[in-house]
Amino acid sequence: MRLKYRRFSKLHLQLFYEEEARRLGILDEWREAKKTIVLFKPIVAKYVGYEYHIPYGLNYVNFYPNIYPEPIIVNDSLQDEKFIEYLLLEIPRILGKQRKPIMIDIVDRFTKSISEGYRYAFNILERIGYVFKIPIVIIGDDDVSKMYDKWKSMVVRIQDKIYWVL
Numbered sequence: 001m002r003l004k005y006r007r008f009s010k011l012h013l014q015l016f017y018e019e020e021a022r023r024l025g026i027l028d029e030w031r032e033a034k035k036t037i038v039l040f041k042p043i044v045a046k047y048v049g050y051e052y053h054i055p056y057g058l059n060y061v062n063f064y065p066n067i068y069p070e071p072i073i074v075n076d077s078l079q080d081e082k083f084i085e086y087l088l089l090e091i092p093r094i095l096g097k098q099r100k101p102i103m104i105d106i107v108d109r110f111t112k113s114i115s116e117g118y119r120y121a122f123n124i125l126e127r128i129g130y131v132f133k134i135p136i137v138i139i140g141d142d143d144v145s146k147m148y149d150k151w152k153s154m155v156v157r158i159q160d161k162i163y164w165v166l
Helices: 010-015 018-024 027-033 080-097 114-132 142-147
Strands: 045-047 057-061 102-105 135-139 153-158 161-164
Touching (some): 010 027, 010 080, 010 114, 018 027, 057 114, 080 114, 102 114, 114 142
Parallel strands (some): 057 135, 102 135
């Protein structure tokens, strides 16, 4: 992973695992940041036009929802390492400036090591949702819904009707 930045906020450092911090050459800063406790009030988003609220953490949908507050939308063209790097390095920087929900169409994000890539991406996003206390809306197909077993909510659209599954 190319280190594009030399400085990370304490909150951003808390997202990393020890091995990630070691690879980035920021192990000492990471250890110091782990001593810091940051508490946020969770952001709860809402599907516009529906009474469904979106809790912080990973939430699955099979359609493109209209969400309030307006989410950060992850670029659809990012794949493989560039996608992982964006999640791990860029998203926390954006959230450090403005906490808001994240929305990601996650279908076809990996062309190699597909199942490992999705597991790692979900792991990173789970950490981001937990640390920043924000909802993360994952847009995917049926296969994506089965790749992760800790969804905070699952909302599906079937023939223009919305169903709260979980």
